[in-house]
Amino acid sequence: MEKDDDKKKRLHYGTNILHDVVGALAKLKHGDSGDADADQRHKDDGGVGGVPKSRLSRATSEPSNISSSQKEIKGITDDEITVDDLVGSSGGKNNVMESQTGIIFHKSYAFAAVYWRHRALPENGQFRVSKTTIEFEGIVGARIMLPLDTPGLKVEKASRMGGLVKDAFQVVVNSQEGETTYLFTTVLKKRGEVVDKIQAALGAAKEGHVSKDRTKQKAPLFRMPAEPKLQQMTIIGKQKIKGISINDYYEVAWSEGENCNKKQIYAPFLTSCGKNDVKVTPWEMGGEIVGDWCGEKYTQQRYVTFNFMKQTIGQTLVEVKHTQRCRRLGNDRCIVQMTLEMKGFPYSDCFVVEVRHVASRVGESDIIVEIGMIVRFLKSCLFEGKIKTNTGAETTKAQLELLRQTVEACKPFVKEATPGEDGEEDDEMDESVAAGDHVVGRSPIILPEAVVAVVRMILMVLLTLFRNLREAVHSTRVAQSSSTFFG
DSSP states (O other): OHHHHHHHHHHHHHHHHHHHHHHHHHHHHTTOOOOHHHHHHTTTTTOBTTBOHHHHHHHHHOOTTSOHHHHHHHTOOGGGOOHHHHHOSSOSGGGEEEOSSOEEEOOEEEEEEEEEOTTBOOEEEEEEEESSEEEEEESSSOEEEEETTOTTEEEEEEEEGGGTEEEEEEEEEEETTEEEEEEEEESSSOHHHHHHHHHHHHHHHHTTOSOGGGGSOOOOOOBOOOOTGGGGSEEEEEEEETTOOHHHHHHHHTSTTTTSSOOOOHHHHHHHTTOEEEEEOOOEEEEEEEOTTTOOEEEEEEEEEEEEEEESSSEEEEEEEEEEEEEEETTTEEEEEEEEEEESSTTGGGEEEEEEEEEEEETTTEEEEEEEEEEEESSOOTTHHHHHHHHHHHHHHHHHHHHHHHHHHHGGGOOOOOTTOTTSOOOOOTTOOOSSTTEESSOOOBOOHHHHHHHHHHHHHHHHHHHHHHHHHHHHHHHHHHHHHHO
16 A cells, blocks of 8 residues: 555656646746746756756656656667756747657757858858757858867857847857857847757756767777878868779779779860860889979879860960879878969969879778869969969869769779768768868858958948038038028
8 A cells, every 4th residue: 555655646746747847838938937936946956947956856767757668669768868858948849749648858959040150151041959969050051060068168148240239149169279169140039048958958968968879989980180281272172982992093083094904084084174185194103203382202293284275365275284293101092282384374374273182091991082272373473363263263163073073983993881881971072161170061152351352442432422422511501501691
């Protein structure tokens, strides 16, 4: 009898707790502040919506209202049912599932937001908070993903326009390299509510409420360190190729069929781009081969020449020479440095273009190919900005097409992936440039310094004209008043 009475008491106690929680959720959903006195009484206790933390913690330690079958379906264990499980994520219908034995709450929170880039156009998208990460995915392609357990991660209210508009919040990451800040504003949602939700998720992660499944992470795959010279260039392309070794990549992309069974690719690629008189010399091995720009030593070198007609003032024949140098680090990395020289149009003797292809091994059977570019000026030029823009756009288009054809040519030689390598991030695709350590996607739309300067000058001219006009109107009125008075 005592055991039966004890079970009845515990069941009654749990029912009262769920009743209080559901009532609190209803108040939060309809914007009601609820029982202010109850909130104040339980504020120090850490309660939510008037429900003290002591009662919530007892519910989490004795989840009698959640059946074992439901736990198995949802992948929940007794020690993973937390305060977040009872309170829910946003109080909406999509976050609650009613059943015969109790209520199970989903653990996600999403809302529309605007990402305010530094010196760039803002981007609309969706901001999501889960038990393990906070993420933003923009409609243009930007993506930010930060694990909740990232050291130095915090969320706080912020302002825009020099403090004039106080409607934003910022995600701040403090690391050894410095502080990184991501500024957002909410759409429809209240800023305070959003900040509270994210801070609650951060607090839960710090207190160890993150699912234990995260501790069962796979051992990191082998990755080569970042290539130093590539970091000094503008990354114009990046592609992961699965099931290809460094040796196969070299033979497909750069050997032109020398000493292997692979087909030529570089000469046909240039011909497909409308180039004429294409000549690719064999690789020259040995000797002292040093790059002009990078100063590094290479093991082999070759020359590529061709010409094409370019529209300038009229039709002009442009002569092009590529000096390509290559070295391989076993089966871990292949580097090809190209110096592109052009003749036949104005200012062509003022600059050269340096392009660098770096293929690095990932795991046992995959590689990542990165392409960097820099326009190097040999002497001063009046139109450096325009040359960088036009030449950069043309070079980027050509190199990305070369990368695409290389990937296609590698497909017949793809090997099966080693078991255990699946599940790694596969978002490292072409034309993807990292905009920070945690941002992947298309490059942000950056406003050039020249555009900013022109806009500023136009605004100053308009302001000056407005002042002069105001002074002229004032002088006219004074003259009219004087003539009336003395007339």
